[in-house]
Amino acid sequence: MTQTVEYDVVVVGAGPVGENVADRAAAAGLSVAVVESELVGGECSYWACMPSKALLRPVIARADARKVPGLRDAVRGPLDAAAVLAHRDAYVSHWKDDGQVRWLDSIGARLYRGHGRLDGTRRVAVTGPDGARHVLTARHAVAVCTGSRAVLPDLPGLAGARPWTSREATAAQHVPGRLVVVGGGVVGSEMATAWQALGSHVTVLVRGGGLLPRMEPFVGEHVADALTDAGADIRTGVAVTAVERPDPTGPVTLVLDDGGRVEADEVLFATGRAPRTDDLGLESVGLEPGSWLSVDDSCLVEGSDWLYAVGDVNHRALLTHQGKYQARIAGAAIGARADGGAPLDTGPWGAHVATADHAAVPQVVFTDPEAAAVGLTLAEAQATGHRVRAIDHDLASVAGSGLYADGYRGRARMVVDLEREILLGVTLVGPAVGELLHSATIAVTAEVPIARLWHAVPAYPTISEVWLRLLETYRG
The missing domain is CATH 3.50.50.60 (FAD/NAD(P)-binding domain)
Structure with missing residues (x-):
């Protein structure tokens, strides 16, 4: 009935x-x-935002602590993977x-x-x-x-190879010894960061030229450098042509278009959404x-x-x-x-x-280092016909960055509309920059004039002092 x-x-x-x-x-x-x-x-609560960030939080905290004098020796050991996974499970209410x-x-x-x-x-x-x-x-x-x-590509052998998508990558109950990540976008970059730190040896295969291609080019370079320093293997300009897993419980082999082969215990395809x-x-x-x-x-x-x-x-x-x-x-x-x-x-x-949706979309990528952006990149602004200028600053030269961590590495960029003298976009990469993003989002969304931003005084000594340095560079 x-x-x-x-x-x-x-x-x-x-x-x-x-x-x-x-x-x-x-x-x-x-x-x-x-x-x-x-x-x-929905997806965010159980298989995306929340479980992925629960996996990444101890990774980022340990990375930051290792750069602080007096603390680094206390966090030399590996992460307690079982505790991290248990915390993730609790954070998603055990999928209830x-x-x-x-x-x-x-x-x-x-x-x-x-x-x-x-x-x-x-x-x-x-x-x-x-x-x-x-x-x-x-x-x-x-x-x-x-x-x-998640979308899986149409590849020979993939259907029977039990590949991970974003769901399996955020819900997995074991740490694979070797993990191949196919795709260099947000999901691929975050999951490579998480599982490498949890004990996997990670190989990232990117068909294009680098990680996080929708952000400013320097962002992907910083993230790739950090992943490489952590022990990951990043290969760009390669594509997967076939997948082999004859034994469902055994290793998986990826056949590449350059004739190479990569073997792993699990493979994550982070290659798009439908x-x-x-x-x-x-x-x-x-x-x-x-x-x-x-x-x-x-x-x-x-x-x-x-x-x-x-x-x-x-x-x-x-x-x-x-x-x-x-x-x-x-x-x-x-x-x-x-x-x-x-x-x-x-x-x-x-x-x-x-x-x-058109003018001020903010996003944080929770890699190590973090990446954060709102509004248009320089290339996007130029492509839409704006007369713009990009202002860059080395985040490591800000007093607050040096206090935050030894060897701090990062970069900030603001894209200025030269006709209206407002910000069209802001991009940051470096430890803890995610918490700087909302100030940038307000500046872009409210179309705050550069002349008024000059009077928004950042507290000293904080990483947010980069705003003053960017504005000083713009004003000359």
């Missing part, structure tokens, strides 16, 4: 993005149903979502466990684990918040299954007045914090449209538009 229930808003996907859409819609006085096929809390479910209950949202598919206009059909079927109808909006999944929209019923509303969903700045799917796509599925910025930002915008827009009162605030940086 199929039960049909009506709500104001139906949210498909209960990760951080879906939770935030539900929260904002409920705060606007709307009734909300949330559909989830796995764990409430009871706490997240209680939070959904607290905002008044109704949770439906099972697989949800669009079933025509404003309709979502849910098939539960027990086979029970519900049809949820939405008076105002359906929000697709199903995120993305939207979780292939079995979502998109065809029932005239959309292509498996596609990224194109949206306007309120996250309303183009051509629709009721269907929203929020977070990774719209391909605007595949970052949890950016998806949550979109969710706050979309939830507010859904509430405003449902109210039918004042028009939406759709000007740049308005309450109902996700302007930051």
Whole structure:
């Protein structure tokens, strides 16, 4: 028997993005149903952001401590891998979502466990684990918040080789003796950092020219140098052409396009993401299954007045914090449209538009050293026609850096729009730079004039004094 229930808003996907859409819609006085096929809390909570950072935190803390006089001798030994993995398990609540479910209950949202598919206009059909079927109808909006999944390349032998994706890399219960990481993006760089420090011998294979190619080129150089110093083997300009694992419990061999072969105990493919929209019923509303969903700045799917796509599925910025930002915008827009009162605030940086997706996306990569960036790189700014100047400074020359760690290595860059004299982007690489990023994000988002930034005095002696040095260089 199929039960049909009506709500104001139906949210498909209960990760951080879906939770935030539900929260904002409920705060606007709307009734909300949330559909989830796995764990409430989603990819970020159990297989991405949280477990990866739980693995990386002791790695970074040890690396920093080894550079502090009077402390380095106390941390000469290896990490306690079992303790690190146990802490990771606790941080993801042992892959149980009871706490997240209680939070959904607290905002008044109704949770439906099972697989949800669009079933025509404003309709979502849910098939539960027990086979029970519900049809949820939405008076105002359906929000697709199903995120993305790891993509594996089409390589001979890969299907039977039991490769790791980001999920296995963050949830593994043992430290492989040898780990090959294929891909030099954020996932590849972070997981290479974590598992090398936990005891694996890591080989990184990068098809392109270096690590973290979407950031300023000097960032990947710093991270690659540190990984190499730690014992990792980084090979650039090579591609995997086949994978061999005749014994499912034995080693895996990667065949390379240069004729070489690499053997390891496990292989992680960190080679891209695809939207979780292939079995979502998109065809029932005239959309292509498996596609990224194109949206306007309120996250309303183009051509629709009721269907929203929020977070990774719209391909605007595949970052949890950016998806949550979109969710706050979309939830507010859904509430405003449902109210039918004042028009939406759709000007740049308005309450109902996700302007930051275009102009000020922040990101921290938790490698050793950390990398942090917001806004445009120099190349991106030039490609979009801005007349710009890049101002660089050696982070090691700042007093706070020397106090933070002996042998501190890092670099900072700000990209200045010379016509408006505002910042279009900021990039930093070095220990602890992640905590400097929000000041840069504020400067870029608020379009603070250089002349006013001159009066934002950094405390001495901190690493943030790099702001003063960058501005001094710009002013000459």
